[in-house]
Amino acid sequence: MNDGRRHLLGMSDVDDTDIERILETAAGFEDVVERDVKKVPTLRGRTVVNLFYESSTRTSSSFELAAKRLSADVVSVKAAGSSVDKGESLKDTVRTLNAYKPNIIVIRHPQIGAAHLTAKWSDAHVVNAGDGKHQHPTQSLLDLYTIKKRLGRLKDVKVAIVGDVLHSRVARSNIEGFQMMGLDVTLVGPPALIPPGIEEATGVKVSDDPESMSEADVIYVLRMQHERMEPGQNFVPTLREYARTWGVNSRRVKPGQVVMHPGPMNRGVEIAPDVADSGVSLVEDQVEAGLIVRMAVLYDLMNRPSIGTVIDFRERTGEWGAA
Numbered sequence: 001m002n003d004g005r006r007h008l009l010g011m012s013d014v015d016d017t018d019i020e021r022i023l024e025t026a027a028g029f030e031d032v033v034e035r036d037v038k039k040v041p042t043l044r045g046r047t048v049v050n051l052f053y054e055s056s057t058r059t060s061s062s063f064e065l066a067a068k069r070l071s072a073d074v075v076s077v078k079a080a081g082s083s084v085d086k087g088e089s090l091k092d093t094v095r096t097l098n099a100y101k102p103n104i105i106v107i108r109h110p111q112i113g114a115a116h117l118t119a120k121w122s123d124a125h126v127v128n129a130g131d132g133k134h135q136h137p138t139q140s141l142l143d144l145y146t147i148k149k150r151l152g153r154l155k156d157v158k159v160a161i162v163g164d165v166l167h168s169r170v171a172r173s174n175i176e177g178f179q180m181m182g183l184d185v186t187l188v189g190p191p192a193l194i195p196p197g198i199e200e201a202t203g204v205k206v207s208d209d210p211e212s213m214s215e216a217d218v219i220y221v222l223r224m225q226h227e228r229m230e231p232g233q234n235f236v237p238t239l240r241e242y243a244r245t246w247g248v249n250s251r252r253v254k255p256g257q258v259v260m261h262p263g264p265m266n267r268g269v270e271i272a273p274d275v276a277d278s279g280v281s282l283v284e285d286q287v288e289a290g291l292i293v294r295m296a297v298l299y300d301l302m303n304r305p306s307i308g309t310v311i312d313f314r315e316r317t318g319e320w321g322a323a
Contacts, residue, residue, distance in 0.1 A: 006301050007126045009115045010135040011176040018300075019181060023145050025296035026289070032069065033292060042299055043072035046103040051093070051118075052129070053079040053109045058263055058287055059129050059138075063106050066294040075102070090114060091121055098122040104301060107131075125301040136169040139262055140177035142293040146285045147183075147218060150258060155182040160213045162188045163222035163246060163270050166195050170262045171222060175202055188212055189246060190236055210246055214254050221248050221261045221271050243269050250274045258282050 007013060032040055048067035052060050067074045077097070084093060090109070097105065098121065107118050108129040115128035130136040148154050159178055165171045165187050178185050186205040187194055199206045213219050236242040248259060249272035259275055260282045267273050275281060
């Protein structure tokens, strides 16, 4: 980033001060999305390209809406139906889009490192919207926002990340982001779905006892990442057995606990409908946070203030007026 471009390729691209600034900026944007006119002109005249090589609902729609709420020009490119179907490489696709002089490229790709290559091949700021089982940094940021808003703090919050950690980019980003902000993280799941050596490598706690979820303030549920498993690999005997042993249901959740899930949910497998649709579920809160946090990330990349400076949009609403 010495060339003046700033990227969000993984949680290692931010520190605790950056995270605090982004979360505070997102809080300011809450007022914007509640107004009758839900746009501000902060990115007017800027161009954001959303380049998605994987299916997505929450991430792609929230990034597109976030850019539009900031008054940016938005180009959304899906791999299906594009020149990718004709065999065009990632490099050629990125260079083609780079010719349009975008300010920011948001990319989701099934291969680890695709976002880093995009940053190498383009002149834009790059946001990693998920690369294989590597990283998904904006998910970690919106999860931190959701937890802080609901519990009122981050420091020493106990989080049990439950399920398929081995194939989850959300888990990798959350382990890094949560620890950076002082949360206490325990990975809970079948040994086959916990990365070997992760306890020593990261300092998290690991448990193969489903009852250890009871010690957490937040139960963070992961789905089985079948699309990232090699054909023929069987990490659990059956999904029914997995649901019986590891599924988060109303009997598992204790009073005072909240439950999170990055989506999409496999109801009846890793999470029961009686939990997903209950008052302990923060799934909808996560979706709402996704929009304003991604607005804050796009804003921050283009308009980063001095370290420690927080932009309070509630105080500046009158200055902007209707977009």
